[in-house]
Amino acid sequence: MADDNVPADVSVLTPAQARALFRRGVRTPTAGWCAGWTQANLVAVPHDLAYDLLLFAQRNPQACPVLDVADPGEVGTPLFDGDLRTDLPAYRVYRDGELVEEVADARSVWRSDLVTFLLGCSFTFEDALLAAGVPVRHVELGRNVPMYRTSLACRPAGALHGPLVVSMRPVPASLVPTAVRVTSRYPAVHGAPVHVGDPAAIGIRDLDAPDYGDAVPVERGEVPVFWACGVTPQAAVRASRPPFAIGHAPGHMAITDARDSTYLVP
Amino acid sequence: MADDNVPADVSVLTPAQARALFRRGVRTPTAGWCAGWTQANLVAVPHDLAYDLLLFAQRNPQACPVLDVADPGEVGTPLFDGDLRTDLPAYRVYRDGELVEEVADARSVWRSDLVTFLLGCSFTFEDALLAAGVPVRHVELGRNVPMYRTSLACRPAGALHGPLVVSMRPVPASLVPTAVRVTSRYPAVHGAPVHVGDPAAIGIRDLDAPDYGDAVPVERGEVPVFWACGVTPQAAVRASRPPFAIGHAPGHMAITDARDSTYLVP
Structure with missing residues (x-):
């Protein structure tokens, strides 16, 4: 829905413009969107699994480079000046490791004890x-x-x-x-x-x-x-079967307020 | 003690040789030791503080670049083929944020619930x-x-x-x-x-x-x-006053089994 509001050239959109479109229901992979701005994978888990996930990321840094972590109850971060529950094109909801739902708006399934990780995206x-x-x-x-x-x-x-x-x-x-x-x-x-x-x-x-x-x-x-690929944590959720987790729909990324050049090493 | 076993040129020692000297009681800063091998800061905290420390490291990556994390009860890691409790030249013990002791062998104060972090060193x-x-x-x-x-x-x-x-x-x-x-x-x-x-x-x-x-x-x-500097977590321990923590004595580092070139980006 609302795709008629999507410009022909999505590469020139700002992150805020793209997030507003996604918030209004536009569902699309984000490759090619917002040229020059960093895109990120999202995975949110209950607080009692957050240490394991952060350690998993540290131990598998090429797949899970942590760009930012939102504390329980936070729905934005310094890196992402939007609402993590609504401003991605689509989300996947996992219960006991099973993908039970894909939604455009995650507010109905969000929980106050979720810790949200943003991981780098290729x-x-x-x-x-x-x-x-x-x-x-x-x-x-x-x-x-x-x-x-x-x-x-x-x-x-x-x-x-x-x-x-x-x-x-x-x-x-x-x-x-x-x-x-x-x-x-x-x-x-x-x-x-x-x-x-x-x-x-x-x-x-x-x-x-x-x-x-x-x-x-x-x-x-x-x-x-x-x-x-930053979908790796979702594959770990599928394999390890924790009670609850939310991820982005693969390819449907969080578009952050960081420039790509932030992550360029000399 | 045992300094008479330290060769004049410590740059040519292997990590295993250096760790054996420290295990036998040699207390010295490690700058210049084991040329070509990566040195690391150590900080160990009880499991219930480990998430906060890992997140602190993630949020302050220039000061706290995590190279490896040993699970509770582990006293070695893939990066450090030795005993984390004895194979550094010296350790600092903190209680309620106060430095209470500096020891060459941390076994008497070590606890089975400690999670040990190795952080990059300049x-x-x-x-x-x-x-x-x-x-x-x-x-x-x-x-x-x-x-x-x-x-x-x-x-x-x-x-x-x-x-x-x-x-x-x-x-x-x-x-x-x-x-x-x-x-x-x-x-x-x-x-x-x-x-x-x-x-x-x-x-x-x-x-x-x-x-x-x-x-x-x-x-x-x-x-x-x-x-x-990787002493930053110890300054955080001092400022934040958790009940217990152990760090390396500043400058008295863990000498790991990783080559410096492992951490060289192109």
Whole structure:
């Protein structure tokens, strides 16, 4: 709904404009939105699981780079001047590890004891890839990025364990070094790839059947390149079955008030 | 004691050799020890304070870059193949925020509910400074690095609040840019300086009276350069007065099994 209010070029929107659209009900993946602004994964858990999640993030920093944490009862953070319960395009609600619902407005399921984590997202470095001449297929096609649960186990923390989730971008073979070099300069938003080529080696049987997001074609001369993905905590929720958790709908990110350049290392 | 077993050139020791010396009672600052190996700050708190400390670290990452966390009851980590209770040169014991004791062996005060954090230490980038031609005065003089509590407040987390602590190295004015550039490539061990020159602006009245470590002379033509310091959690313990905590004696670090290059970004 309300999609008629979405401009043709969403890259020029400010974070506040984008959040207002999402608050009014626009549901869309956010790749390509708000060029130059950092996007973030969201995961909210009850306070008694927060230490385990923060430790899980610390132990798996490439997948779970923590950008900010909202204390129980807080619905905004210095990084996100909006309402964490409404200002993302969509949310997933988990009970006992099962995905029970996907909602555009999480207020009806929100709890006052939730601690909300914002984790870096690889959409943040896509402008830098484009600027370096590396095409980004899912943005070209207006799709969500394809994401896969791998056979690589994260390092567990307390009650949380689960597989590494990765996003995939097809990269022309000659540009793979450029893609590695450019993204390695953004360690807080997943950084360098974790795997290049050979999906089977990390337990991905079929690139055309992603676990989250949309499939994209890998053209002749291109190599599938895999980056650690901030959906990893939701895969841990699914594997570890805590009583309650909320995540963003994969690819439907929190658009923050931080510039991408904040996370660029020299 | 046992100092007669310490070789003249401690830079060539392996981490295991250094830890064995400390376990046998050698008490010394570790600047210049085990060239090429990462050094770390230690802070151990009861499990019920661990979330606040981990969140404090996340919110103050330049001062508190978390390298590893040992679960309650663990006295080693993948990063530190030794005994965290004995294999540092010295420890500080805090009760209700007061420093009550400094010991070479922490086993008599250790508790099974302690969660132990290893945080990056700026000694780690000193080899890179030296390699780039930047002198490191306290290493030249065989002293501990000078450290100061500043007037800059850390971002609080739960029960923990306190000032930023910094280490200081005098740098020839012409080499300040080099020092910034070199150290910014090691974000996990404090990274770039937080302040250059003008100690009074961050509440340091007298460079000759550090709050921790030893004073070193700032020569004509040199500028005092300040880096965030991993003693910051101990300053937070002092300010926030939790019932119990253990830290390393400032400058007397945990020498880990990680190479410095692990924390070098491209």
